[in-house]
Amino acid sequence: EIVLTQSPGTLSLSPGERGTLSCRASQSIKNRYLAWYQQKPGQSPRLLIYGASSRATGVPDRFSGSGSGTDFTLTISGLEPEDFAVYYCQQYGTSQDTFGQGTKVEIK
Amino acid sequence: EVQLVESGGGLVQPGGSLRLSCAASGFTFSRYSMNWVRQAPGKGLQWVSYMSSSSKIIYYADSVKGRFTISRDNAKNSLYLQMNSLRVEDTAVYYCARIDDWSGPSPGEVWGQGTTVTVSS
Numbered sequence: 338e339i340v341l342t343q344s345p346g347t348l349s350l351s352p353g354e355r356g357t358l359s360c361r362a363s364q365s366i367k368n369r370y371l372a373w374y375q376q377k378p379g380q381s382p383r384l385l386i387y388g389a390s391s392r393a394t395g396v397p398d399r400f401s402g403s404g405s406g407t408d409f410t411l412t413i414s415g416l417e418p419e420d421f422a423v424y425y426c427q428q429y430g431t432s433q434d435t436f437g438q439g440t441k442v443e444i445k
Numbered sequence: 446e447v448q449l450v451e452s453g454g455g456l457v458q459p460g461g462s463l464r465l466s467c468a469a470s471g472f473t474f475s476r477y478s479m480n481w482v483r484q485a486p487g488k489g490l491q492w493v494s495y496m497s498s499s500s501k502i503i504y505y506a507d508s509v510k511g512r513f514t515i516s517r518d519n520a521k522n523s524l525y526l527q528m529n530s531l532r533v534e535d536t537a538v539y540y541c542a543r544i545d546d547w548s549g550p551s552p553g554e555v556w557g558q559g560t561t562v563t564v565s566s
Contacts, residue, residue, distance in 0.1 A: 338507070372552035374490075381540055381556040382482075382490060393554065425490055429552045432504045434480070434492035 370430030467541030
């Protein structure tokens with residue numbers, strides 16, 4: 338099983354600032370099968386990024402993903418009020434998907 | 446409108462059973478693979494099980510293998526999760542998610558609102 342470790346656990350930022358979230362895998366993720374989700378309280382997860390860097394339909398371009406191998410990053414350039422939420426990474430390239438433990442982006 | 450609606454959650458005693466359903470609408474259900482993912486109270490997401498569009502490929506998380514069974518009825522546009530020998534640690538919101546993996550592995554692109562399972566005596 339691939340273990341995903343997200344950092345930091347909590348990111349305190351002000352609206353308009355840039356947020357950088359990290360996801361590190363215990364082994365290389367083949368073909369960059371790495372996704373990012375956003376989840377707000379009481380809501381289902383929303384797919385933001387797949388294939389490490391492709392934005393899902395309707396996702397604003399302030400969200401961008403990068404990385405390969407074992408190190409991946411989600412960048413939110415210019416945080417909007419609606420972006421304060423919990424973000425999860427997920428690898429889906431093996432017979433057992435796994436998720437990171439999440440990064441909470443909170444208002445500073 | 447593309448929609449997934451889970452149902453069947455509730456309160457059950459340890460050792461008991463429950464069957465969850467996920468009703469799909471607004472798309473051709475038989476073309477898509479499906480995941481079950483759960484989230485314990487105040488915790489992160491945990492993948493539970495996967496079933497391919499044809500039902501031929503099935504995967505389970507180690508924590509539920511031998512206790513949970515995923516199935517689908519494409520004629521009824523429905524996905525199921527039969528949960529037996531339930532444990533307190535199975536308490537969670539259970540989500541179904543649509544997977545479009547015709548051209549290769551894909552993440553969950555459409556999610557339901559979830560159904561709550563509570564295992565407690």
